[in-house]
Amino acid sequence: MSLTNETLASLVRPDSVHKRVYTDPQIFELEMKRIYGQAWIYVGHESQVKHPGDYHTTRLGDQDVVMVRATDGQIQVVYNRCPHKGAKVVPDGDGTTGRFFRCPYHAWTFKLDGTHLSAPLKNGLQNTCFDPKHPDFSMRKVARVGVYRGFVFASQAAEGPGLEEFLNGVASSIDNLCDRSPVGEVEVAGGVFRVLQRSNWKVFYENLHDTMHAPVTHESSVVSARSQAQEQGSLPFELLIMEGNGEPYEFWEKLELRAYDNGHGYMEGIFDPAAAERDPVSSAHFVALAEAYGETRAREILGMNRHNTVIYGSGSPHTVFQQFRVIRPLSVDRTLVEIQTFKLKGAPDSVFERALTYANVINSPSSNVMPDDVEVYARCQQGNMTNGGDWISMHRYAGTDRQVENGMVSINGTSELPMRNQFAAWKRFMLNETAAEEGAR
Ligand code: FES
Numbered sequence: 001m002s003l004t005n006e007t008l009a010s011l012v013r014p015d016s017v018h019k020r021v022y023t024d025p026q027i028f029e030l031e032m033k034r035i036y037g038q039a040w041i042y043v044g045h046e047s048q049v050k051h052p053g054d055y056h057t058t059r060l061g062d063q064d065v066v067m068v069r070a071t072d073g074q075i076q077v078v079y080n081r082c083p084h085k086g087a088k089v090v091p092d093g094d095g096t097t098g099r100f101f102r103c104p105y106h107a108w109t110f111k112l113d114g115t116h117l118s119a120p121l122k123n124g125l126q127n128t129c130f131d132p133k134h135p136d137f138s139m140r141k142v143a144r145v146g147v148y149r150g151f152v153f154a155s156q157a158a159e160g161p162g163l164e165e166f167l168n169g170v171a172s173s174i175d176n177l178c179d180r181s182p183v184g185e186v187e188v189a190g191g192v193f194r195v196l197q198r199s200n201w202k203v204f205y206e207n208l209h210d211t212m213h214a215p216v217t218h219e220s221s222v223v224s225a226r227s228q229a230q231e232q233g234s235l236p237f238e239l240l241i242m243e244g245n246g247e248p249y250e251f252w253e254k255l256e257l258r259a260y261d262n263g264h265g266y267m268e269g270i271f272d273p274a275a276a277e278r279d280p281v282s283s284a285h286f287v288a289l290a291e292a293y294g295e296t297r298a299r300e301i302l303g304m305n306r307h308n309t310v311i312y313g314s315g316s317p318h319t320v321f322q323q324f325r326v327i328r329p330l331s332v333d334r335t336l337v338e339i340q341t342f343k344l345k346g347a348p349d350s351v352f353e354r355a356l357t358y359a360n361v362i363n364s365p366s367s368n369v370m371p372d373d374v375e376v377y378a379r380c381q382q383g384n385m386t387n388g389g390d391w392i393s394m395h396r397y398a399g400t401d402r403q404v405e406n407g408m409v410s411i412n413g414t415s416e417l418p419m420r421n422q423f424a425a426w427k428r429f430m431l432n433e434t435a436a437e438e439g440a441r
């Protein structure tokens with residue numbers, strides 16, 4: 001079956017999707033062009049490149065790119081490719097390249113914005129078509145770079161909505177994450193965790209707002225959390241979610257799920273405000289924020305009771321425990337999740353320590369919660385490779401979602417609205433072949 005737009009459109013119904021969207025390598029390749037070639041994708045945080053010459057490598061879909069702080073202090077994002085023979089210019093990871101990039105193969109050099117600087121033994125290039133000013137001899141820039149409160153995104157499409165318009169209602173999650181700092185700024189700190197998942201990238205996004213799975217998939221971690229809580233009297237605030245996953249269905253039904261264009265969304269109302277009030281770290285945090293912003297605003301900032309946010313194609317920022325789970329598709333059945341933890345500048349150290357504990361215990365590779373999810377994602381991938389059926393159900397509360405000013409809201413917290421919304425965006429991106437072709441590729 002070839003991948004015409006008609007075929008692609010037939011794979012997504014209002015309340016279900018064909019399993020092929022998770023298993024077909026051809027579809028994965030097209031996603032890299034039409035989703036990752038068009039959307040704004042999170043590249044990294046500007047604190048990862050503090051000084052000119054500092055770089056951080058990452059991927060926009062299947063494209064290796066480098067985020068670098070240029071000499072003028074601006075952040076640039078360039079493809080990690082030398083225009084001579086195509087060598088990757090910097091190795092994967094974070095580092096500093098000094099005042100310019102130097103290719104490890106034949107020592108062509110480039111300014112920090114990627115433009116050609118020099119090539120050795122120029123004599124041999126004279127009287128040829130070699131032109132150091134021609135873009136063909138520079139490292140190519142990614143079409144657009146946008147920075148929202150220190151969070152750097154890039155889009156491979158020259159045209160399209162601006163970053164803020166793209167983020168829509170989920171920009172408020174980034175705002176709240178930053179506002180939790182008494183000076184309104186955050187920085188990546190404490191290293192990152194990496195988790196390799198043997199499943200398609202979309203499953204992770206769907207699961208972030210899948211409230212029906214929590215008491216089932218996480219049953220064993222709920223049992224151990226309960227016994228710990230009993231032994232210790234209670235769990236600290238940052239670990240309550242472990243026990244909370246075992247809440248009865250009525251609890252999940254009361255939550256509110258928000259969905260926005262482009263596949264984004266978030267879940268409201270999961271943390272018990274009374275538990276936050278009992279938490280000594282939250283109290284110290286409140287004092288620091290009240291000094292900076294006044295009590296009313298401090299209460300408002302800490303009162304935003306939001307759990308997982310989805311920025312479709314990029315990952316999941318978490319406001320209360322200061323992290324960004326960056327989701328990188330590797331192949332149709334492999335996904336890398338990188339967990340960045342943020343320090344709130346000017347906040348008590350205990351707030352950062354609490355975020356590290358959350359990352360360690362809830363979603364690191366050796367945590368008590370994330371491996372449960374990773375196991376069921378792999379089971380979905382394996383099950384969908386069998387001839388046991390073709391369609392995936394997203395029927396729960398289909399047709400009941402309410403339209404609000406700039407998005408949609410569920411009438412019940414167990415609604416599969418977020419999945420339906422993600423696939424509506426998926427379909428729109430995937431059918432928009434013209435825009436993808438006009439992009440940088
Ligand atoms: S490949 Fe980069 S200088 Fe030759």
Ligand SMILES: [Fe+2]
Binds near residue numbers: 207213214217218373
């Ligand atoms: Fe889970």
